[in-house]
Amino acid sequence: MATRVIPPRILKNLRYNTATKPLLSSAAHPPLSPALSPPCVPPPSSAVLRPAAAADLNFNDVAKLFSFVPTSKLLRSTAVLHATALEPMVDFGTWLMRSNLMHVDGLRHLILAAIRHSFYDTFCAGEDASTAGKSIRSLNEAGLRGMLVYGVEDALDNDACDRNLRGFLHTVDVCRSLPPSSVSFVIVKITAICPMSLLERISDLLRWQHKDPSFTLSWKQDSLPIFSESSPLYHTLKRPEPLTPQEESDLQLANQRFLELCQKCVQNNIPLLVDAEHTYVQPAIDYFTYSSAILHNKDDNPIVFGTIQTYLKDAKERLLLTTEAAEKMGIPMGFKLVRGAYMSSETKLAQSLGYDSPIHNTIQDTHKCFNDCSSFMLEKIANGPGGVVLATHNVESGKLAAAKAHELGIGKVNHKLEFAQLHGMSEALSFGLSNAGFQVSKYMPFGPVETVMPYLLRRAEENRGMLAASGFDRQLMRKELGRRLKAAVF
Incomplete structure (x- = not known):
C-alpha cells in the first residue's frame, strides 16, 4: 500500500490562520494568501484597459448597482461581511460549530437558528434544491445566473457516495425545471461521489506513473495531461502498491456514478463543473474530469468543465499542456479559473515534508x-x-478580463465566457459586470444547515482574507444604504 503522508484526521484538524494585514513589501513581510488582496488594488499585468471597456464597468452609480437588492438584504449582507472580516469572529464561529455545545439540544437549536438567519442566509441558496431554485429565479430577475452546488463533500464510503449522487441528480432535475439559461452550471465535488481514501490511492498511483512512465495502471482510461514538470509530487514518496480487487471495484462504482451524472447533464444540456480540492487528491479529480471530458465534450460544446487553481505554481503550465492535448484530440475543453482556497493547509503539508510550498511566493x-x-x-x-469561467472577487482582474474580451471581439453575452462570484460576496462586481452586458453567475451552495455549515466554515477559515478584503463591497453597500436613508428622510 502507498504510504499516507498525512492522515486525513490530521489534515481535517489543521488550523488555517492566515494573516489579514495588507501587503507592504515582499521583503519585509511574508507572502499573503491569494484571497487577501483588497479588490481595489491592481494586480500587476501587461494588459492595458481600453477606455471604452473601462467605462462599461461603472461602480460609481450605486443606485444602479444595487437596484435589485432589497434594503433588508443590504443591511444583513453589510453586517455579516463586517463580522466575517474580523478574524476573532471566524475563530469563534469555527470553535462554536465544533464545540460540545452543539450536542446540547437547547443550545444547538439556538446556535443553528442564529447561524441560519445570518451567515447561512447570506452565503447559501436554501436548505434543499427546490428552495435553491427559488433563489435562482430571484437572481435571474436581477440579471444574474446561478451555479447550483449541492453542499456535500468528503464521502468516506460507497453508501455516502450513493446518497450524494442522488442529491446531485436531483439538482439537475431542479435546474431543468427553472427558466432557460437561469442556471449556468451544476457543480460537483468528486470527493462526494468517490471515497476519499480511494482518491488518495489513485492520486498516489498517478503521481508515481508520472515519475516512472513504465509503471502501468491497468484501470486507467484515456485522459489529458494531469501533471507538468513543476507539479508537486512530494505527496507520494514511495512506490505505491496496485489497487486491490476491492479498490478496483470501488473505482468502477465511482466511474459509474460520475458517468450517470455526466449523461444526465448531457441529456439536459446543462454543463457540469468539477470543483478543485487539495493537491493530495487533485490528480485523481483531474483524472475523473479529463477522462469524462473526452467522452462527453463534443463539437463546440464542452459539458464537463475542470477547475484550475491559479495560486499553484504549476497552474499555467498545466493549463497549457491540457489545452494543447485537448486540441490535438479535437476535444473542446472548459475551465473555471480561481485563485484558490487551501493556501494554509497546502503550505503546512509541504513544509512538514521539507518541501517548498506549491503556492506562489507572493x-x-x-x-x-x-x-x-x-x-x-x-x-x-x-x-x-x-x-471559460472567470471566478474572481478581484475588481481589477474583472476589469482586465472585460477589457481583453472587448479587445478580442468576444461578444459580451457569450456562452463561452462566464464571470462568477460566491453567493453573498462581491455583489458590486457581479452587478457591475452584468450591467456591462457580461454573463455573471453566483456560486450557490444549498443543503441543510448542519450539512452545509461545515463547508462554509472551512471556506470562511480558508478565505478569511478574502472576507477581510471585502471592504470595497462594504463601502459601496454603505454608500447605497446612506443614499436610501437620505431619500427616505428627505
Missing part, C-alpha cells in the same frame, strides 16, 4: 498567474471551441 505572482491564464483562455475561446 500575492502579486498569484494575480499575474490568474490574469495570464484568463488572457490565454480568452484568446482560445475567441479563436476556437471551449469555454
Whole structure:
C-alpha cells in the first residue's frame, strides 16, 4: 500500500490562520494568501484597459448597482461581511460549530437558528434544491445566473457516495425545471461521489506513473495531461502498491456514478463543473474530469468543465499542456479559473515534508498567474471551441478580463465566457459586470444547515482574507444604504 503522508484526521484538524494585514513589501513581510488582496488594488499585468471597456464597468452609480437588492438584504449582507472580516469572529464561529455545545439540544437549536438567519442566509441558496431554485429565479430577475452546488463533500464510503449522487441528480432535475439559461452550471465535488481514501490511492498511483512512465495502471482510461514538470509530487514518496480487487471495484462504482451524472447533464444540456480540492487528491479529480471530458465534450460544446487553481505554481503550465492535448484530440475543453482556497493547509503539508510550498511566493505572482491564464483562455475561446469561467472577487482582474474580451471581439453575452462570484460576496462586481452586458453567475451552495455549515466554515477559515478584503463591497453597500436613508428622510 502507498504510504499516507498525512492522515486525513490530521489534515481535517489543521488550523488555517492566515494573516489579514495588507501587503507592504515582499521583503519585509511574508507572502499573503491569494484571497487577501483588497479588490481595489491592481494586480500587476501587461494588459492595458481600453477606455471604452473601462467605462462599461461603472461602480460609481450605486443606485444602479444595487437596484435589485432589497434594503433588508443590504443591511444583513453589510453586517455579516463586517463580522466575517474580523478574524476573532471566524475563530469563534469555527470553535462554536465544533464545540460540545452543539450536542446540547437547547443550545444547538439556538446556535443553528442564529447561524441560519445570518451567515447561512447570506452565503447559501436554501436548505434543499427546490428552495435553491427559488433563489435562482430571484437572481435571474436581477440579471444574474446561478451555479447550483449541492453542499456535500468528503464521502468516506460507497453508501455516502450513493446518497450524494442522488442529491446531485436531483439538482439537475431542479435546474431543468427553472427558466432557460437561469442556471449556468451544476457543480460537483468528486470527493462526494468517490471515497476519499480511494482518491488518495489513485492520486498516489498517478503521481508515481508520472515519475516512472513504465509503471502501468491497468484501470486507467484515456485522459489529458494531469501533471507538468513543476507539479508537486512530494505527496507520494514511495512506490505505491496496485489497487486491490476491492479498490478496483470501488473505482468502477465511482466511474459509474460520475458517468450517470455526466449523461444526465448531457441529456439536459446543462454543463457540469468539477470543483478543485487539495493537491493530495487533485490528480485523481483531474483524472475523473479529463477522462469524462473526452467522452462527453463534443463539437463546440464542452459539458464537463475542470477547475484550475491559479495560486499553484504549476497552474499555467498545466493549463497549457491540457489545452494543447485537448486540441490535438479535437476535444473542446472548459475551465473555471480561481485563485484558490487551501493556501494554509497546502503550505503546512509541504513544509512538514521539507518541501517548498506549491503556492506562489507572493500575492502579486498569484494575480499575474490568474490574469495570464484568463488572457490565454480568452484568446482560445475567441479563436476556437471551449469555454471559460472567470471566478474572481478581484475588481481589477474583472476589469482586465472585460477589457481583453472587448479587445478580442468576444461578444459580451457569450456562452463561452462566464464571470462568477460566491453567493453573498462581491455583489458590486457581479452587478457591475452584468450591467456591462457580461454573463455573471453566483456560486450557490444549498443543503441543510448542519450539512452545509461545515463547508462554509472551512471556506470562511480558508478565505478569511478574502472576507477581510471585502471592504470595497462594504463601502459601496454603505454608500447605497446612506443614499436610501437620505431619500427616505428627505
